[in-house]
Amino acid sequence: MPAINPNISVDCVIFGYDFKDLNVLLVERTLLSEKGDLIFTDHTLLGNHIYEEEDIDEAAMRILKELTGFENIFLEQFHTFAHPKRLENEKDRQWLRSIGFDPDNRVITVGYYSLLNCKEVTLHAGNRRVCWVPVNIVGDLAFDHNLILAKAYEDLKLKVMLGPIAYQFLPRKFTLSQLQKLYEVIFNIRFDKRNFRKKVARMKYLVPLNEKQKGVAHKPAQLYMFSREVFEMTKKGVFEFTI
């Protein structure tokens, strides 16, 4: 086992879309007494300390690879959290002691997020209990993980505005209704269907396929894909945005 760096951790906010909600992957944390009685149970983000010889990007990729089996998953470093009192809650201190960490040791954590489609990924959580929870109903998380999640979500919205990263949430082939619903869920707004389709028609990198949905009860809809190649070739100058 490589040596662990006691001062630096990474926390991965793994956003997962299931065609209905924007979810975040949470890990159950349980503290038992010496007799084995339950003291408390709650949830954390997926995170860990980094190894001494490891870069933080590598550490985040390692954690994601362990979970999903995939390498090269989209991963964005968004913020670092280092408040000197971030491990001060008594529950967190108890739990840290139980796993052999000194709660008085200062730990700063680097936040990353990743975007997955819940239906397309098989999770390998080992002996941890993990669950997808819609981001708007996660309760009190351990440590400063509510703050980390909030900041990740804020940054996600910015980055989705700036570039075509939301496609990470969808399967390779998707319908325009699925795309509209995804944006509605991320931004918590409603679009008028006709306006949305008009906007989409202008995006040359949204390519209609010679293929329709299969196995649906309603009239099967046209399938589309996102072409990164077309996007790169047709993207507009920076001045589409603001002055």
Place this chain on the structure above:
Amino acid sequence: MPAINPNISVDCVIFGYDFKDLNVLLVERTLLSEKGDLIFTDHTLLGNHIYEEEDIDEAAMRILKELTGFENIFLEQFHTFAHPKRLENEKDRQWLRSIGFDPDNRVITVGYYSLLNCKEVTLHAGNRRVCWVPVNIVGDLAFDHNLILAKAYEDLKLKVMLGPIAYQFLPRKFTLSQLQKLYEVIFNIRFDKRNFRKKVARMKYLVPLNEKQKGVAHKPAQLYMFSREVFEMTKKGVFEFTI
């Protein structure tokens, strides 16, 4: 003196605009031999270790306040750098030893940037020698500071596209030519003056003042200000951008 945290530093990329170039503030670093002969001299960004009881935002603000005398300066945390070999260059190791730091001690640094108008700020550099250098001609910097600067500049361009932060580079009252030049310098592109003015005319938060330039040789131009209040009231929905 509060205790210093040996593992965590902040580096501030201080961008300064002088109506001509986008500059970065560099600090001269000099290593002398025991006899007092010059071994080398080069430049670093402005940075320092944080104190044990201090948050990273606080540390960055402290460093900026020491430099400018101002509190509440615009400051953006943009990325954390933690490569295990980031202090491996022999010059950096020599220099760290000379100031009493162990170069084998792993240090991760959190990058912040700030935007100033060079003409409007008085620098209090203490016994350090500092200088403004145009970002496109900085040479080899110490440590991984070229990487930190490159990443800061990249993030700056994104954030300037997303919101009205570039005004931090200008005095409160400015001309449209000054504004155009600023954007041209940041993005290293040229705008057609008429198109730029047409775009500006649509920005209600760019408010023409009852005032013209003074003390210029040419015909004095109309002065404008940026109104954050108007910006907040008139900003468009997120869907102006991309799908």
